[in-house]
Amino acid sequence: MARNDPFARNIDWLTLALYIACVLMGWFNVYAAVYSPEMKTSIFDMSTDAGKQLMWIGTSVILIICVLVIDHRFYDQFAYIFYGFMIFMLLLVMVAGSNINGSHSWFKIGSFSLQPAEFAKLATSLALARYLDVPGVNLTKQKDQLYVAGIIGLPAVLILLSNETGSTLVFAAFIIMLYREGLPAIYPIAGITLTTLFVLALIFPLFYIFIGILVLAVVAIFLLPRYNRNVRSIAGIGLIGLAMVGIVAGVDFFVNDVLQTHQQNRIKVLVNPNIDPLGVGWNVTQAKIAIGSGRFEGKGFLEGTQTKFDFVPAQSTDFIFCTIGEEHGFMGSAIVVLLFVGLLSRLIILAEKQRSRFARIYGYCVAGIFFFHFMVNIGMTIGLMPVIGIPLPFFSYGGSSLWSFTLLLFIFLKLDSRRTSMLSRN
Known part of the structure; x- marks a missing residue:
């Protein structure tokens, strides 16, 4: 435990406030998503998703305390051990895991389930920060590029x-950090070009x-x-033209x-939302109807009809934004978007202030992961992104998701608290 590291005095309170606001708003909207007018269940009912989410919030507080009392050097020194353990868990879940919704990526423990893939993003972030923090490592070198590709590619x-495609795609978010740390621009440009060609080939x-x-x-x-x-x-x-034609x-x-x-x-x-509105297009169609109807x-808290009558799928998980849009309208949706924009902006600002390269790299990993989830999740509910869950x-x-996001955020806040304590001592 770090003795002279008063976290309470050095914590970034704005980030903490944004976290608390997001968690509490999320809990109330999970309750709204599963609320039944006939049953009139309590928000504390442990038989519902809202009650269970409260338990996850409570255990997240315990995780936060654990993160804050551990010395900041622990996350650097044990980064590779975390990474190796998560690789082992990803291998184990394929053998001993349970199949839920077609994905063999869950450990079933009684009535609760745990998904190692969510924590793999955290372990990979720490491993990348540790490797890139080594003196002499340079992302313009092909050898270092291959090492980084291996660290990201193995868990992916x-x-x-x-069969967890959505969680796999999240690993593309690390490109934001890699570009910030010196990865040649040709790589993100190539990625954007490939994505553009892929979409155009589907449309035209x-x-x-x-x-x-x-x-x-x-x-x-x-023009030459x-x-x-x-x-x-x-x-x-x-x-280059022939390669594009081939793609x-x-x-x-x-x-x-x-x-x-x-x-x-x-x-x-995604390409044609009206292709089969009563079949394969049902989820996206109903999601857009729910958001638009707000x-x-x-319509008011607990007054959403699309949600209450199960028109929208996965209401409390992947499509939670539909509940926000229907019951709180454009104003509520805008508040949620502004919360995330504020959180992402704050993470980038803090990352740029870090005196340690390890902390800066890790901060950008966290910001990239949050941005990818925010962009894709909201995008898929309004038909701008494919539904990848x-x-x-x-x-x-x-x-699993609440724990992993909480750990991602508060490990960074712990690292940032070390920066502010150093500045105050100086």
Whole structure:
């Protein structure tokens, strides 16, 4: 335990206030999502998701206390041990885990379930911060890029093998931290380009896309300075164009022959929301109806009809934002969005203030993970993102997600408290 590290005096109280606001609002909305007018269950009823969520909140307070009393150096020194343990748990869950909603990624303990994939994001964040903090490590070097890719890729592949696609995609959030720490811009640019080509190939006929790539290649050649307009430069642009054509041509095969049926349906609904409103498009259609029906001020707490009559799926988990939109309207939804924008902004500000590279890198990992969850979860409820089933931090029901997000945040606040205590002593 760190003796001269008075956390209570050095904690970033604004971040703590944002955390408390999110958790309490999440708890009340979980209650609203599962509330039955006939049963009139209490918010403290342990047989409901709201009662269980209160228990998870209480145990999260215990976790917070544990995080704060441990010396800050513990998280650096034991980062690789945490990472190795989580790899072991991801392997174990594939053998001894339970299958829930088609995903073999849960440990069933009585009436409660625990998902190691949620904690793998925390362990990977610590491992990345530890590795990149080593003197001499530079993300412009190919060797270090491969090591980082291995640290991120190993848990991501294991999670994907347990059929948890949504949690796998979250690992793409680490690109934000990597770019901040010196990863060449070509990597995020390539990722954005691939994503754009993938979406365009789903929306437009391939012939039009091929013509567009050809036009872009010709324009790129003419924009080259005259002293660079040689055979080598033109051949390079041509190879990039051919690669783009190959990627576009492979999208159809990937979607129809590689992805599973439910994954294909989610992509089809994203491209054309009206393709099957009573079938594969039901979830997104009802989610948008629920949010839209709230209008400006909402229908009122516990007055949501789309929620109460089970039109919206996974109301207390993946689609919790529908309850917010229906019962609290645009105003309530805007408040939630502003809370997350405030939290993300604060995390980035604090990360940039860190005197330790380990703390800065870890802070950016936390911000990237929160941003990905926030963007995708809200995006999928309004039809802007595919439905991949990831929770809204601190709002969605679930012990694994609440614990993992709480640990992610408060480990960073513990590291930040060390910075402020050093400044105060100086």
